[in-house]
Amino acid sequence: MASQQITWDLSELFLGVTDPKINQAITQAAACADMFEEKYRGKMAGLSAGGLLECLREVETFDAKISDVSLFSSLAFAADMTQINTQAFNDRISKFEAKLTKQLTFYSLELSGLIKSNPQLIDAPVLANYRHMLQRVLRRVEHQLSEVEEQLIIEKDQFGVNAWEELQSKWLNTRLFEVTVLCEKKTLSYGEANGLLSHPDRVTRESANRAIYGLLGRDGEIFASALRSICNDWVTVTKRRKYASFMEASLINNDIQQSIIDGLLGTIAEGAVGYRRYLKMKAKLMDVPVLSNYDITAPLPSMPEQKFSFSQAQTIITEAYNNFGSQYAEAVREMFQKRHIDASPRFGKRNGAFCATHYNGKSGYILQSFNGTLSDVFTLAHELGHATHDWYMSRNQTRLNIDVPSIVAETASIFGELLLTDLMLRSAKTTAEQRALLCLVLDEAGMTAFQVTARVWFEQALYESIVKEEFLDYPTICQHWTRARNRIFDDAVEWLPEMEAEWTMKPHYYMANYRFYNYPYVYAQMFVYALYERYMEEGAGFVPKLIGLLSAGSSKSPEELGEIVGLDLTKPDFWRNSLKMFERFVVDLEKIM
Numbered sequence: 001m002a003s004q005q006i007t008w009d010l011s012e013l014f015l016g017v018t019d020p021k022i023n024q025a026i027t028q029a030a031a032c033a034d035m036f037e038e039k040y041r042g043k044m045a046g047l048s049a050g051g052l053l054e055c056l057r058e059v060e061t062f063d064a065k066i067s068d069v070s071l072f073s074s075l076a077f078a079a080d081m082t083q084i085n086t087q088a089f090n091d092r093i094s095k096f097e098a099k100l101t102k103q104l105t106f107y108s109l110e111l112s113g114l115i116k117s118n119p120q121l122i123d124a125p126v127l128a129n130y131r132h133m134l135q136r137v138l139r140r141v142e143h144q145l146s147e148v149e150e151q152l153i154i155e156k157d158q159f160g161v162n163a164w165e166e167l168q169s170k171w172l173n174t175r176l177f178e179v180t181v182l183c184e185k186k187t188l189s190y191g192e193a194n195g196l197l198s199h200p201d202r203v204t205r206e207s208a209n210r211a212i213y214g215l216l217g218r219d220g221e222i223f224a225s226a227l228r229s230i231c232n233d234w235v236t237v238t239k240r241r242k243y244a245s246f247m248e249a250s251l252i253n254n255d256i257q258q259s260i261i262d263g264l265l266g267t268i269a270e271g272a273v274g275y276r277r278y279l280k281m282k283a284k285l286m287d288v289p290v291l292s293n294y295d296i297t298a299p300l301p302s303m304p305e306q307k308f309s310f311s312q313a314q315t316i317i318t319e320a321y322n323n324f325g326s327q328y329a330e331a332v333r334e335m336f337q338k339r340h341i342d343a344s345p346r347f348g349k350r351n352g353a354f355c356a357t358h359y360n361g362k363s364g365y366i367l368q369s370f371n372g373t374l375s376d377v378f379t380l381a382h383e384l385g386h387a388t389h390d391w392y393m394s395r396n397q398t399r400l401n402i403d404v405p406s407i408v409a410e411t412a413s414i415f416g417e418l419l420l421t422d423l424m425l426r427s428a429k430t431t432a433e434q435r436a437l438l439c440l441v442l443d444e445a446g447m448t449a450f451q452v453t454a455r456v457w458f459e460q461a462l463y464e465s466i467v468k469e470e471f472l473d474y475p476t477i478c479q480h481w482t483r484a485r486n487r488i489f490d491d492a493v494e495w496l497p498e499m500e501a502e503w504t505m506k507p508h509y510y511m512a513n514y515r516f517y518n519y520p521y522v523y524a525q526m527f528v529y530a531l532y533e534r535y536m537e538e539g540a541g542f543v544p545k546l547i548g549l550l551s552a553g554s555s556k557s558p559e560e561l562g563e564i565v566g567l568d569l570t571k572p573d574f575w576r577n578s579l580k581m582f583e584r585f586v587v588d589l590e591k592i593m
Contacts (some may be wrong), residue, residue: 006310006343007079013072022069026096029066033100036062036107039474044110045117049124049465051282052114054131059107060399068360075356078367079372082348085318095574098158102151108219109150111139132555133400139252153237153513161233161512164226168510169495171222172351172564177215180207191345195371198297205294209500220474227474227509228444231462234515246463250516252403255557256523260569266521269577272488274434275450278442278586279492281593285435293495296444299374303436306374310343313370313377317384320423321416324535325543330386331391340387343380345370352507353379353384355413359399362517364390374440378417382410393553401555405516408558410524411531412550418532430591438589445582448525450488455518457484458503477503529581530574 014022036058043212047055073093076086114122115138122134146148179186181204188196196208216223223306238246252256283291285300299306308316314336321329335341340363353368366386370376389412393402422443428434463482475554478500484500485495503509508517535542545565553560562569 004347006341006344007339008075008365008367009364009406010072010075010338011337012358012363013068013075017076022072025065025069029069029100032062032065033103035581037103040110042110044107044114046115049126050120050564052121052481053126053130056127056400057398062118063399064360066097066100068358071356071358071365075367076363077100078350078354079342080346080348081350093160094162094555096155096196104152104242105147105150108137108142109147112137112144116141116179121195122417123521126466128553129398129432130400132557132560133403135557136252136255136453142326143243143249143252144238146168146215148297149240154505157512161230161510163220164230165507165510165512168223168504169225169280169350171219172505173348175215175349177211177387179211180204184540189345189347189349190370190371191349191352194351195345195369195373195376197294198299198304198373198375199298201299202295202298205298209294209496212505213496213498213501216504217498220501220504222480223501223504224472224474224477227462227477227503230510230512231466231472233459234513235463235466237513238492246460247516249513250519254407254520255554256405256407259521261523263572264526265453265456267518267526267579268449268522269487270576271579272450272490274583274586275446275488276490276492278292278589279489281586281589282442283492284441285439285593290491291493293499296493297375297447300436300439306436307372308374308377309372310370313380314424317381317416317420320381320420321384322390323423324419325540327545328388328547329378329541331363331388334391335366335387338363340364341366341368341380343368345369345371351505353383355383356392356401357394359390359394359402362391363387364395376442378440381416381420382413385411387411388412388416389550392547392550396551397553397555401553403554405554405558406520407527408524408554408561410521411528414448414524414528415531415546418528434592435589438585438592442582442585445585449582451485452518452521454488455506455508456486456516456522456590457487459509459516459518526575526578527562527567527569529564530576531582533578534565534567 002166026197032260040055070093073090077090080086115134117140121127122131124426125283127134145153169531172190175190176187176188178187179193179196181196181199190212191210193212196204234246238249241249243249247258253259279291279296282295283289285302286295286298287301288295318329318332321332349369350367351369353366355364355366357364364388366380366381367384368376368383370380386409389404389409393404421437425434428437458481461484462472462477463475465480470476481503482495482500508514508523511517530545535546542565549561549564552564559569568574
């Protein structure tokens with residue numbers, strides 16, 4: 001990879017944290033909130049369909065005013081958490097958003113009351129654009145509290161669970177790790193050390209794992225305190241909001257039914273034997289009796305190390321998307337042209353990868369630590385899928401219809417990975433390259449569908465412990481982690497003792513009021529497998545169907561989105577059929593071994 005820093009251009013938002021336009025936007029947003037409060041507080045119960053339409057449009061106008069400031073703050077902070085001015089700016093905007101949220105808490109409460117008393121409004125022709133959004137409001141009604149209680153929750157989260165989330169993120173991105181890389185000791189940032197977890201040299205991979213998780217484990221009780229507090233907080237919130245289970249809030253947020261998720265997780269549990277079959281095949285390919293944990297996603301030793309420049313990644317990914325449809329690749333081309341991608345690893349940069357929606361700009365922003373590996377190319381293809389989803393829905397939906405649940409949000413991203421897979425398999429010059437690609441695809445799918453399911457079981461176990469009045473200290477949490485992990489891997493993998501601390505670095509567990517973050521990824525992986533099967537059957541005729549699905553944003557339920565492409569999620573065998581694509585990849589690998 002070239003040494004040139006690949007950073008994003010945020011000037012479409014603001015020129016910097018001292019840009020005077022930021023204060024102007026904040027002033028306008030505050031004034032807009034005051035006017036909205038004066039106009040609607042205590043008066044929404046009497047709104048007609050036409051009056052509600054006007055109210056919803058004003059909400060969208062307000063969101064547009066504040067969203068760019070909020071987005072700029074989060075992006076600037078994610079790019080470099082070490083800068084004092086960026087930290088202070090992020091803190092300022094966080095407090096401002098909390099203030100506005102408290103001020104406008106009445107809106108969601110009064111809207112819920114209006115829809116509960118007048119459910120016929122949902123089907124009013126004038127509100128057709130917001131029909132499904134209002135259906136989702138009705139589902140939340142029974143779990144909302146009084147305005148004062150809702151405000152108190154915002155206040156306690158601001159310096160409570162939110163602070164634990166910030167601590168976990170800062171810890172990872174302000175620590176240095178001692179890693180032996182090809183027999184040379186190096187001191188690396190988390191992003192750099194994490195990039196070595198898939199290094200072709202086995203000893204280097206082991207060293208990176210021991211360095212990262214060993215250091216995390218030494219501060220294990222700190223992370224245990226954080227997770228224990230967050231989980232106990234959620235137990236209290238669940239009781240207060242009268243959720244039937246600790247997962248119900250997540251089901252509501254994801255616009256899905258428990259029965260569909262139960263069927264999904266049950267299918268994955270049954271299919272884990274197929275994943276273990278692949279892992280044992282990979283052990284043979286790596287010439288080891290059994291895989292170690294640092295081999296699970298490692299490249300095959302027989303394959304020469306593939307290094308990609310960022311420019312090469314751009315070319316390959318654009319071609320893969322263009323093969324599906326020239327129009328479909330437009331968002332990808334635009335992301336590179338506008339320099340909306342921050343790809344260089346550096347100290348203080350947020351770990352992981354994400355794509356943030358820029359609705360006003362009909363675009364998005366991607367953050368990634370690109371180290372030039374094949375896996376990094378697939379990660380970039382994944383995030384560009386999110387940008388493609390943003391591109392279509394921001395052009396076809398109003399703001400209240402881009403609240404896409406997590407189970408839907410991963411659709412275009414995983415589809416993009418499969419497009420890249422197809423291109424690279426066709427372009428492979430040798431059987432060794434095909435093997436390496438199939439292993440990468442199976443590694444990624446195995447992580448997304450199988451390993452992530454173990455994380456769901458882990459989280460369920462935490463709440464079961466609390467209900468049983470067990471104390472969640474570091475060893476206890478580690479036991480829950482390894483027990484859930486072993487339900488998937490069984491005897492197919494041997495684990496370093498340091499890996500009991502693996503849960504500490506998963507940011508999803510530290511998010512305020514966002515429990516059960518993980519199963520949507522399992523859902524998306526399996527749903528996209530079904531989508532891709534349809535694409536293989538229908539060819540070019542499938543393209544407008546997928547575009548229609550993405551363009552719908554959150555204006556339709558996941559079940560309705562399935563209907564657009566001819567899929568029925570409620571069928572008992574739906575998930576088993578989706579699993580067949582993973583199994584077919586395993587068979588393809590067997591044929592060329």
